[in-house]
Amino acid sequence: MPSSEAPANNWNSCEDEVFVWHFDLPAIHDVLVPWQRSILEAGERTGILRVQELTLMDGYFRHDRDGYILDFLVAHPNQIPNIEPEDSRSQGIFTKYLDSSFGALPATRLEYYGRDGGIIDTWVSDMSEIGSAAGLPEWFHQPPVMLGGMDSLPGEDAPVSFELAVTADIFFPWNPAIRRPGFKPLDNTHLAHLNGSRLNAFLSALRAATLTAGGEWKPVPNYSRNRRQVDENGFILLDAPSSSWQIGSQAR
Structure with a gap:
């Protein structure tokens, strides 16, 4: 497996999305x-x-108290997520609202270098939780993730449009030196x-589930600086060469 010359957190926490995957699903x-x-x-x-x-x-x-969300909702059918979708066809699809503005908080398991050079493996829901421990210049x-x-408008046949976004480039092999010396x-x-291997496994499952449901997995946007570090289906090329990184707008 490739590795950096020395243990270092050569990645960035960004204010905006680093990369976005788009897909549509039938509003059924x-x-x-x-x-x-x-x-x-x-x-x-x-x-x-x-x-x-x-x-x-x-x-x-x-x-941490109630366990896995789907098991909890099955065991407590009256505990309905507090969302009010515009389109009744997607009622109960709370994955459209995994955002703090809807009282939801997603978490992702990340592995990064601690200050002693060892790997820290933990679930993260806010990048500020690990920014200092990872020695990042900003977070x-x-x-x-x-x-x-977004719901289609009532009465329309338009699909439900989804986005999966990452706000840290820890999943990509080559990254810009934001607030670091050098270019x-x-x-x-x-x-x-x-x-990135775990993200690819999730993307593979997400793409398969979307296509099985009759949805559409959208092409990779060509404006991302990481577009040459993914293949035509949006999977990360973990062994991409350093030349694959694109100088361009840097998410901050």
Whole structure:
């Protein structure tokens, strides 16, 4: 497995999205419900997406107290997520609202170097939780991975549009030296293999579930600085050469 010359956190926490994957799903309740279960199971299995907290109509869900979100909702059918989608066809699809503005908090398992050079493996819901421990030059109050969607308007046949976004480039092998000396791309190949391989596993499950549901997996946007570090399906090229990193707009 490739590795950096010395243990270093050659990655950045960013204020905005580093990379975004787009996909659409039919606005059909009986399609969206099994799709949601499939991706939440994949998120837990791969460590990429866990519902850490969620505001309910009558209370508050916390993973550390209540366990896995889907098991909790099955055991407590009256504890409905506190969301009011515009389109009744997607009621109960709370994965469209994994955002703090809706009282939800996603978490992702990340592996990074501690100050002693050893690997720290932990679930992270806010990048500020690990920014100092990782020795980053700056960090932001953002979850490392976010998932959200937008309802189609009532009466329309338009699909539900989703986005999966990452706000840290720890998943990519080569990264810009933001607030660091020099202009050469930073070698993050070791941590990319640890974290990016799990993200690829989740993306594979997400893409398969989306296509099985009759949805559309959108092409990779060509404006991202990381577009040459992913393949045509949006999977990260963990062994991409340093020349794959694109100088361009740097998310801050």
